[in-house]
Amino acid sequence: MTEPVVEEAIRKAAIAWVSVDGGPAQGLWCVPVDGALYVVTGIGEQRLDGLARAATAEVTLRGDHGGRIVTWTADVRRVQPGDDEWNTVAPQVGAKRLNATGSTELLVERWAMDCTLSCLSPAGAVVARPDLPDGSLAEPPRETPAARPTRKPFRLHKVRRR
Numbered sequence: 001m002t003e004p005v006v007e008e009a010i011r012k013a014a015i016a017w018v019s020v021d022g023g024p025a026q027g028l029w030c031v032p033v034d035g036a037l038y039v040v041t042g043i044g045e046q047r048l049d050g051l052a053r054a055a056t057a058e059v060t061l062r063g064d065h066g067g068r069i070v071t072w073t074a075d076v077r078r079v080q081p082g083d084d085e086w087n088t089v090a091p092q093v094g095a096k097r098l099n100a101t102g103s104t105e106l107l108v109e110r111w112a113m114d115c116t117l118s119c120l121s122p123a124g125a126v127v128a129r130p131d132l133p134d135g136s137l138a139e140p141p142r143e144t145p146a147a148r149p150t151r152k153p154f155r156l157h158k159v160r161r162r
Helices: 004-012 084-096 104-114
Strands: 015-019 026-029 031-033 036-042 056-062 068-079 115-128
Touching: 004 031, 004 068, 004 115, 015 036, 026 036, 031 084, 036 084, 036 104, 056 115, 068 084, 084 104, 084 115, 104 115
Parallel strands: none
Antiparallel strands: 015 026, 015 056, 031 036, 036 115, 056 068, 068 115
């Protein structure tokens, strides 16, 4: 039986922080359906290395003000294109996809070819509850190739110093 705090957090989730094999957690948009979270990863969508092959993952859900509500262990299951679950869930997930190009039907067809639709369902183990540690759980920024040099501020006129 799933704990009530996990059920409620899943019902309200739009973003989940998912960690696979003890790696760093990545923020993924998700859609709650029937007590589970569905996420799409792959070409042209969000990335989380290892999720497509994982059997379990650690999921952290946050509240309206950004604070962690609960962290729980999830069973990860791939939804196969063409089966009943895909035909039911993929259009629901596609309808919630923000800034998608084309119709929901075209999006779902592209996902069937290039992406993985994963179902994250509670496995029963709650890792952390609202009684959080006193210290910060913030991680340092990750390395990225998207850095650019800092420029000096633009000045229209010369500033005199006294």
